[in-house]
Every structure is written in C-alpha cells, then in structure tokens.
Amino acid sequence: MVGVKRDTLPKQRPWKRPGQRPGQRPWQRRKLKKGSAASVIIVILLALLALVMIYPIYNQLVIALTGPEYIAAADGTTLIPRGFTLSTFRAVLAVPKVYRGLLNSIYITAAGLVVNIVLTSLGAYVLIKKDLLGRRIFMTLIIITMIFEGGLIPDYFLMRNLNLLNRYASVILYKAVNPYYLIILMRFFSRVPKSLIEAARIDGYDEVRILFKIVVPVSIAGIATISLFYGVFHWNEYFRAMIYLTSEVKWPLQVVMRELIVSMEKAAFIGALNFITSAGAAAIEFKALKAALIIIAIVPILLFYPFVLKYFVTGKLQGSIKE
Amino acid sequence: MKDRKVWKKRLYKDRFLYMMLAPVLAFFFIWHYIPMWGARIAFQDIRYIGDNVWVGFKHFRLLFSSPVFTRVFFNTIIISAMKIGFFFPLPILLAFMINEVRSRPFRKALQSVIYIPHFLSWVVISGIFISLLSSPGGAVNQVILFFGGKPVPFMTSSSHIRWVFVASEIWRSIGWDSILYIAAINSIALELYDAATVDGASRFQQALRITLPSIMPTVITVFILNLGFFMNAGFDQVFNMMNDAVINHVDIIDTYVYRIGLQKGNFSLGTAAGLFKGVIGLFLILSTDRISRKISGEGVW
Numbered sequence: 182m183v184g185v186k187r188d189t190l191p192k193q194r195p196w197k198r199p200g201q202r203p204g205q206r207p208w209q210r211r212k213l214k215k216g217s218a219a220s221v222i223i224v225i226l227l228a229l230l231a232l233v234m235i236y237p238i239y240n241q242l243v244i245a246l247t248g249p250e251y252i253a254a255a256d257g258t259t260l261i262p263r264g265f266t267l268s269t270f271r272a273v274l275a276v277p278k279v280y281r282g283l284l285n286s287i288y289i290t291a292a293g294l295v296v297n298i299v300l301t302s303l304g305a306y307v308l309i310k311k312d313l314l315g316r317r318i319f320m321t322l323i324i325i326t327m328i329f330e331g332g333l334i335p336d337y338f339l340m341r342n343l344n345l346l347n348r349y350a351s352v353i354l355y356k357a358v359n360p361y362y363l364i365i366l367m368r369f370f371s372r373v374p375k376s377l378i379e380a381a382r383i384d385g386y387d388e389v390r391i392l393f394k395i396v397v398p399v400s401i402a403g404i405a406t407i408s409l410f411y412g413v414f415h416w417n418e419y420f421r422a423m424i425y426l427t428s429e430v431k432w433p434l435q436v437v438m439r440e441l442i443v444s445m446e447k448a449a450f451i452g453a454l455n456f457i458t459s460a461g462a463a464a465i466e467f468k469a470l471k472a473a474l475i476i477i478a479i480v481p482i483l484l485f486y487p488f489v490l491k492y493f494v495t496g497k498l499q500g501s502i503k504e
Numbered sequence: 505m506k507d508r509k510v511w512k513k514r515l516y517k518d519r520f521l522y523m524m525l526a527p528v529l530a531f532f533f534i535w536h537y538i539p540m541w542g543a544r545i546a547f548q549d550i551r552y553i554g555d556n557v558w559v560g561f562k563h564f565r566l567l568f569s570s571p572v573f574t575r576v577f578f579n580t581i582i583i584s585a586m587k588i589g590f591f592f593p594l595p596i597l598l599a600f601m602i603n604e605v606r607s608r609p610f611r612k613a614l615q616s617v618i619y620i621p622h623f624l625s626w627v628v629i630s631g632i633f634i635s636l637l638s639s640p641g642g643a644v645n646q647v648i649l650f651f652g653g654k655p656v657p658f659m660t661s662s663s664h665i666r667w668v669f670v671a672s673e674i675w676r677s678i679g680w681d682s683i684l685y686i687a688a689i690n691s692i693a694l695e696l697y698d699a700a701t702v703d704g705a706s707r708f709q710q711a712l713r714i715t716l717p718s719i720m721p722t723v724i725t726v727f728i729l730n731l732g733f734f735m736n737a738g739f740d741q742v743f744n745m746m747n748d749a750v751i752n753h754v755d756i757i758d759t760y761v762y763r764i765g766l767q768k769g770n771f772s773l774g775t776a777a778g779l780f781k782g783v784i785g786l787f788l789i790l791s792t793d794r795i796s797r798k799i800s801g802e803g804v805w
Contacts, residue, residue: 331539
C-alpha cells in the first residue's frame with residue numbers, strides 16, 4: 182500500500198486573497214464599520230431573509246406535530262405545536278404506500294449512487310489524461326448531450342424497448358452520468374499530484390487500483406460533493422419514476438407525496454382498500470398528513486447536508502456549480 | 505504507415521483506460537444518443553403493424569396551426585422572461601450584502617440556512633407553497649389580513665400564479681445562486697480596496713466602482729447561460745404547481761409535451777413539440793456561447 186495521506190495534497194486556502202497580510206482573513210477586514218446604520222440594516226435584512234427561508238419549513242413541522250384537538254385552528258401563523266404529538270408521523274408511516282415509498286426511495290437512491298459514483302469516477306479519471314487518443318472527441322460527444330436531448334417521448338420509448346418499464350433499473354440508471362458532475366469531478370481529480378500516481382504505478386498498481394485506492398480517497402471532497410448532488414437528485418426524482426414505474430408498489434416517496442399534494446384527496450391517497458388498516462391516517466386531518474409527509478421527505482436531506490456544507494461555504498467549488 | 509503504428513501503440517498502451525471509459529461511453533450512447541435518433545418519430549406517423557410512415561413536417565404544421573401550442577409557446581417565453589427579469593439581479597445583491605457581514609458565525613449560519621431550499625424537490629416546495637399561500641389560513645394571507653387586506657387565493661388566481669413561480673424560484677435559488685458571486689467577490693485583490701480607501705472612497709463607492717466591475721465577467725457568464733436555457737421555463741415547478749383554474753396561464757411546452765405525448769398518446773405530435781423546443785434551445789445556447797466568446801474571450805463551455 183502506498184502511503185496516502187491527506188496532507189500530500191497541495192495546500193488549498195480558498196480564502197487566501199492576493200494582498201492579504203499574514204494571519205489575516207478576508208472577513209476580518211474591510212467591512213462596514215461596526216454599528217454603522219448601513220451594516221445594521223444589512224444584518225437585519227439578511228436575518229429576515231434567513232427567516233423567510235426557514236419559516237415555511239418550520240411551519241410544516243409545527244402543523245405535523247400539532248395534536249388532533251388543536252389541528253383545526255393551526256394555520257400559517259402557528260408558532261408552537263399545541264397538544265404536541267408524534268401520532269401523525271406514526272400514522273403516516275403506517276400507511277403502506279408511505280413506508281413502501283420510503284424504502285423504495287432509499288433503495289433507488291443507494292443503488293443509483295453506487296452506479297453514479299463508479300461510472301463518474303471511471304469517466305473522470307480517464308478523461309483527465311491529456312494525451313489519451315480521442316479524448317477531445319469523447320469530451321465533445323459528452324458535452325453535446327448537455328445541450329441537446331431527444332426528449333421525453335423518445336426516452337420513454339427507449340425504456341420500453343429495453344424492457345425496463347416498471348423496473349427499478351429504469352430510474353436507477355436514469356442520468357447515471359451527469360456531464361456537469363463529471364466535469365466537477367475531473368477538476369478534483371486533476372489536482373491529485375502526478376508524483377502520487379507515478380509512485381503507485383512503480384509499486385505495480387494497475388489503473389483501476391490507482392483510481393479507487395489513490396485518486397478517489399485523496400479526492401474525497403469531490404466525491405462527497407457529487408454524492409450530495411447525485412443523492413439529492415435521486416431522492417427528489419419523481420417525474421421519471423412516475424412515468425416509468427407503472428405499479429404503485431414501486432413508487433418512491435416523492436411520487437406518493439405528489440399524489441397527495443396534487444390530488445388533495447385523503448381517501449384516494451390512503452386507498453379504499455387500506456382504509457381499515459390505515460385507520461389512524463384516515464382520522465387525521467389532511468393538512469397534518471401532508472405536513473408530516475413533507476417533513477419526512479426533507480429530513481434525510483438535512484441529515485446529509487452538514488457533511489458537505491463546508492465545501493460550499495468556503496467556496497471551494499467556485500465556478501463549477503452552475504447547474 | 506509509421507503513423508498508424510504509433511497510433512496502434514498508443515491505443516495498446518492505454519488499453520486499460522479505454523476499457524474503463526467504455527461503460528461511460530456506452531451509457532451516453534444508449535441513454536442520450538439512441539433517444540436523439542428516436543426523436544425522428546416527429547417526422548413519422550406511427551404504425552403498430554409494419555414500419556412507421558415518413559410524413560415530413562406534417563406534425564410541425566399541425567403544431568404551428570394549433571392555438572393551444574401558440575399559447576403554450578408564449579407562456580414559456582413569458583414565464584422564463586419574468587423569472588430572469590425579476591430573479592437574476594437578486595443573488596448578486598445578496599452576495600454584496602453577505603460580503604459586508606462582519607461576524608463570522610452569523611455569516612456561516614446565514615449561508616447554511618439559505619442554501620437549504622435548493623436541495624428540496626419541487627414536489628416538496630409546491631406542497632410548502634400551497635400551504636403558505638392558502639386562503640385564508642396560509643401565512644401570507646394571515647399577514648394580508650393582519651394589515652386589513654383581503655385574502656388572495658394565489659394558487660388558483662390566474663393573475664397571481666406566474667408571480668408565485670417567480671417567488672418560489674427566488675425562495676429556492678437566491679442563496680444557491682449567490683455562491684458563484686460570493687466566490688467572485690472573494691477573489692478580488694485587496695490592494696484595490698486599499699488604494700480606494702487611501703483615495704477616500706466610501707464603502708458604497710467601493711462596492712460600485714471596484715466590486716461590481718470586478719465580478720462583471722461572472723455576471724455576464726451566468727446571464728448568457730440563463731439565456732441559453734431560456735426555453736426551459738421550469739417543468740418541475742409548473743407541473744407541480746399548476747391546477748385546472750390556471751392551466752391556460754401556466755401551461756408551457758414541456759407540460760404540453762407530457763400531456764399530448766404521453767397522456768393522450770399522440771407520440772409524434774409530442775415529440776415534434778419537444779424537438780421544436782430543443783432546436784430553439786440549441787440555437788440559443790450556441791449563439792450565447794458565441795457572444796460570450798466575443799465579450800469575455802471565453803466560451804460558456
């Protein structure tokens with residue numbers, strides 16, 4: 182095993198700016214004077230913006246946690262859940278469609294992520310080799326797919342012809358390599374020092390092992406970033422799942438949720454057959470049911486969010502994150 | 505002869521790399537290039553027995569003579585233009601404001617909060633907005649009532665629904681889109697500000713004379729990129745927020761393709777509409793790329 186340590190990478194200091202004095206960080210300098218009217222106004226405006234971002238989500242949480250005797254009065258301005266209860270969540274998770282949807286979503290996201298990461302890493306590793314014969318042609322062919330596509334109906338026909346309709350594979354493999362994320366990963370991979378790769382080659386590593394044992398581990402920030410993007414993509418995908426997966430038992434959570442939100446009908450959502458088994462959910466008011474579902478769909482994203490947040494805040498991805 | 509030998513040698517030397525690349529290229533071929541070829545049904549009548557019949561531009565003529573498609577086309581343009589016009593400057597403004605924040609913890613907390621909506625699906629966002637804008641219980645209408653106004657049924661009002669699109673787009677993307685500008689501001693040389701301070705420039709003048717011109721290339725690049733994707737008025741957003749009361753005002757090309765093509769089974773017509781949009785999009789992207797090269801010497805790609 183070649184000794185790979187994180188500190189073999191060139192030091193990157195995203196906040197280091199030209200003309201900066203030692204030990205000084207940009208946010209320590211050249212701000213408005215503390216306490217000046219303008220700076221107070223800006224802070225207030227920004228705090229208001231943060232409130233606008235968070236409040237609608239918080240409000241859904243409040244409604245989902247409000248007890249049945251108070252739910253009728255709960256509205257957009259309710260700040261604290263009266264008659265606090267977790268029974269709404271319990272009832273929602275007991276609806277077969279919902280827990281199956283949750284499992285389907287987890288399965289599709291996990292399987293999809295594995296395919297995404299393996300394929301994108303393979304592609305990124307090969308395509309950063311400048312002297313590879315045909316590299317420009319391959320890149321051009323990939324970039325063309327970013328600006329022109331066959332469209333929804335030819336996509337659907339492709340699935341039908343591959344006999345993938347109503348199979349999980351249709352949504353797992355959909356957009357298996359996203360060209361934007363491929364390019365992001367290529368940038369990370371090209372920062373891996375050549376000497377490290379050469380050392381591994383001398384040790385007798387083949388290309389596949391160099392990629393997965395050296396390049397991927399030292400580019401973990403890049404892998405984490407595209408994992409978040411791909412993961413969010415799979416978790417949030419509803420449209421392709423809705424048209425490709427024809428049987429309801431295979432629906433991911435987003436499709437189930439869409440049905441409730443768009444149809445606005447509780448009975449159709451729970452399903453006539455399930456009315457007895459899901460008696461708990463049937464008794465719950467529509468808005469609480471919907472709010473609980475929304476929160477259930479958001480929580481997994483918020484769980485993974487902090488791990489990658491630091492890369493966004495420090496601006497390491499500068500210039501590479503326009504979707 | 506010699507060239508070919510060198511060629512073969514290089515191919516052989518990199519054989520493992522090509523083997524690694526093969527599945528990736530296969531994916532792009534199957535998932536992207538086969539559907540491009542499949543889009544030829546826009547020029548065909550589909551036959552379930554025997555081969556499809558080539559009919560040229562018949563479906564396109566049908567499309568352009570249809571009042572529904574005309575409406576859908578203009579809806580796409582109007583919604584897209586509204587989004588660019590009212591959304592585009594906001595992340596820039598936000599980046600300027602964030603740049604003025606002294607307190608580092610506040611700055612970090614703020615940044616982590618404002619990126620969150622970008623990661624939510626449009627199904628979730630429309631669920632949240634339907635609730636937020638509901639009448640009269642939603643938070644927005646409660647505020648309107650508090651100030652003595654009359655509640656507005658935003659989601660089902662044809663004069664408001666497009667503004668709901670703009671507002672929800674702002675909610676979702678203002679934070680995320682500001683990242684690029686924050687990064688651009690962070691890379692401006694501090695000497696510039698030093699010199700300006702010596703010259704007695706106020707903070708506001710510095711923002712106007714130094715920061716703004718310095719990030720202009722980024723602003724221009726993002727703007728023309730937006731123009732390039734002008735024909736995507738936001739399928740997921742429209743699809744999840746539309747309802748029968750407002751459909752005539754919000755129906756865009758992408759929702760039309762789905763309805764006509766997949767739901768009503770008019771595959772050729774739907775593909776023709778999608779292809780029409782795709783060709784306009786391609787034209788827009790290629791021309792904005794050319795403009796970008798002229799202005800900044802750098803292409804979009």
